[in-house]
Structures are given as structure tokens and as C-alpha cells.
Amino acid sequence: MTNPFNDSPHGRDGTDPEYGRLTTQGFHSLSASDVDGDGKQEIVYGSATIDDDGSVLYSSFDTLPAGSAAPGTEARLGHGDAMHVTDIDPARPGTNMSIKWAADMTTQLINGSREQTPSIDDWKRGRLLTATGTRTNNDTKGNPSLVADVVGDWREEMLVRTADSSALRMFMSTEVTSHKLYTLMQDPQYRAEVARQNTSYNQPSYTDFYLASDMYFADVPLRAAWLPGSVKALEHVLEDLVDSGDVAGPVASQLRAGIKQASKAVADGDAEKAAQAIHRFVDFLGQQKGPDAVSDTAHVALEHNAGNILRAFGS
Ligand SMILES: [Ca+2]
Numbered sequence: 001m002t003n004p005f006n007d008s009p010h011g012r013d014g015t016d017p018e019y020g021r022l023t024t025q026g027f028h029s030l031s032a033s034d035v036d037g038d039g040k041q042e043i044v045y046g047s048a049t050i051d052d053d054g055s056v057l058y059s060s061f062d063t064l065p066a067g068s069a070a071p072g073t074e075a076r077l078g079h080g081d082a083m084h085v086t087d088i089d090p091a092r093p094g095t096n097m098s099i100k101w102a103a104d105m106t107t108q109l110i111n112g113s114r115e116q117t118p119s120i121d122d123w124k125r126g127r128l129l130t131a132t133g134t135r136t137n138n139d140t141k142g143n144p145s146l147v148a149d150v151v152g153d154w155r156e157e158m159l160v161r162t163a164d165s166s167a168l169r170m171f172m173s174t175e176v177t178s179h180k181l182y183t184l185m186q187d188p189q190y191r192a193e194v195a196r197q198n199t200s201y202n203q204p205s206y207t208d209f210y211l212a213s214d215m216y217f218a219d220v221p222l223r224a225a226w227l228p229g230s231v232k233a234l235e236h237v238l239e240d241l242v243d244s245g246d247v248a249g250p251v252a253s254q255l256r257a258g259i260k261q262a263s264k265a266v267a268d269g270d271a272e273k274a275a276q277a278i279h280r281f282v283d284f285l286g287q288q289k290g291p292d293a294v295s296d297t298a299h300v301a302l303e304h305n306a307g308n309i310l311r312a313f314g315s
């Protein structure tokens with residue numbers, strides 16, 4: 001496409017009746033974020049957002065400004081080049097690549113592109129780190145290979161390649177902090193953002209809550225994230241399926257009882273007994289009758305999670 005900042009209305013409808021109007025609204029990256037607060041993530045595609053059910057949540061249009069190719073014309077917003085999705089003050093100058101590096105919870109800049117040595121800079125304290133012998137990626141964008149809370153506290157590490165691309169180096173902050181927070185990887189948006197950094201142009205990964213030096217810790221959401229292979233994960237999935245009506249009737253209580261037995265066995269350190277309880281759980285799934293209802297979706301989800309537990313137990 002041609003330059004969106006000095007272009008005539010450049011949007012060209014695609015052929016799909018529902019999605020055709022999103023043509024040219026994407027850019028080099030994307031984010032997954034719960035932008036409508038319904039507990040499910042939407043795909044923020046650039047100047048458009050796809051709702052969790054696959055429908056178009058919004059597609060942004062605006063009036064082309066004076067000095068553009070067609071002032072006053074209503075045009076779809078197009079390629080924005082970079083995007084930041086979080087609880088942020090949009091009136092502050094939007095950054096290219098940033099990092100949560102300082103003990104006081106402020107944000108630092110990562111500088112250095114092409115043949116420059118990457119550095120971490122603070123607007124008050126100046127240069128905090130020079131990553132000698134390394135380079136960034138993506139030409140003028142100067143992105144590290146990854147910026148993420150890899151070593152879990154809440155500070156981000158910077159992973160950059162050596163200048164000869166033979167190795168990765170990970171730099172971590174040695175500033176001693178008095179602030180305590182769970183690892184950022186426990187934030188569902190942040191976790192998806194870290195995955196996204198590895199599939200498109202790198203942009204900073206953001207939490208879905210306000211993370212800054214003037215944050216209120218009372219506003220930090222408590223996370224209920226259960227890892228695959230835990231009985232808690234299976235319980236969580238079952239309760240979601242009961243809520244949605246995918247599991248209904250007396251079978252719900254039988255399945256709950258199976259999970260309870262497995263939980264108790266895990267707490268007692270009896271893996272064999274826990275595995276037996278999960279096997280019985282899977283048997284129940286295959287034996288509903290009368291008023292019981294387990295949808296196909298529920299079947300697949302519950303069997304998958306039960307299988308994860310059995311694999312974790314090696315049985
Ligand atoms: Ca949502």
C-alpha cells in the first residue's frame with residue numbers, strides 16, 4: 001500500500017461481505033486483549049477489532065486532515081505501523097520499545113538500531129545499561145529479540161542477539177526493589193503479548209491493568225490461572241461448562257465428586273489414587289443417561305484436561 005499519512009482514502013473493500021471493510025486496517029502486529037470487559041480476549045488488529053465470537057467489534061474511520069491528499073474525506077484508518085494496547089495515558093508521547101527495568105516501577109526506553117549497540121535509557125537518570133557486543137533486530141525499528149518477564153518477578157529482562165548472531169544474551173535488572181508483585185506472565189494479556197512478540201514485529205508486552213510507579217496496588221487484579229495438568233484446571237473448566245449449560249443434570253455432581261477425590265489424593269501425595277479418580281471421571285463422561293447433558297464441546301474440553309492430568313502423573 002501507499003503512504004497512509006499522505007494518501008487519498010486508501011481503503012479498498014475486500015470481497016467478504018462481513019470482513020471486506022477491514023481491508024488495509026491491519027499493520028505489522030496485533031494484540032489479544034479483553035477490550036470490552038467480558039472476560040474474553042478480542043483480536044485487536046490495528047484499526048479494527050474482532051470480537052471473541054468472530055464478529056467485527058469496531059472498524060475505525062475518521063476525517064482526513066488538512067494537508068492530506070483529500071482533506072475532509074471520511075476514510076477508514078489504516079496501517080498505524082505500531083500499536084500499544086493497555087491501560088495507558090494516550091496524551092503522553094506514544095514509545096517504540098520500552099522495558100520495565102527500574103526498581104521504582106517506572107518505564108525505560110530501549111534504544112539502538114541497525115549497527116548501534118542497544119541500551120536501556122531513563123529520562124531522568126540517563127543510560128542504565130549498554131548491552132556491549134549485541135544488536136537489535138528489524139532494521140530501523142531496533143527491537144530486541146524479546147523483552148519479557150522471563151525470570152519471574154515483575155521486572156522485564158532484555159534478550160538480544162550477539163552482533164554475530166551466534167547467541168542470545170539475556171540482561172536482567174540488578175536494582176533492588178521494595179515493590180512486590182506476581183510475575184507478569186500471570187497476567188493473561190501479558191502472556192499472549194509475549195507470544196505475539198515472537199510472531200510479528202516486536203512491540204512491548206503490556207498487562208491488562210495499569211502498571212506504573214503511581215499505581216494503586218488495590219487495583220491489581222488477582223489472577224486465577226491454572227496450569228495445564230493441574231486438577232484445579234480441570235475444576236475450573238468444569239465450572240465454566242456448567243455455567244454455560246454445556247454440562248447439565250446429575251452428571252455435574254458426579255464429575256465434581258470425581259475432581260474432589262482427585263484433589264484430596266493429590267493433597268495426600270497419592271498419585272495413583274488421584275489417577276484412579278480421574279479415570280473414573282473420564283468413565284462418567286461416557287455414561288450419561290436420562291436428564292444428563294454433556295455437549296460435544298464439553299466432552300472434548302474435559303477429556304483433554306483430564307488427559308493432561310494423567311500425562312502429568314505419568315499414567
Ligand atoms: Ca472481551
Ligand SMILES: [Ca+2]
Pocket residue numbers: 036038040041042051052053
Ligand atoms: Ca467480546
Ligand SMILES: [Ca+2]
Pocket residue numbers: 148149150151152153154155156157
Ligand atoms: Ca523478571
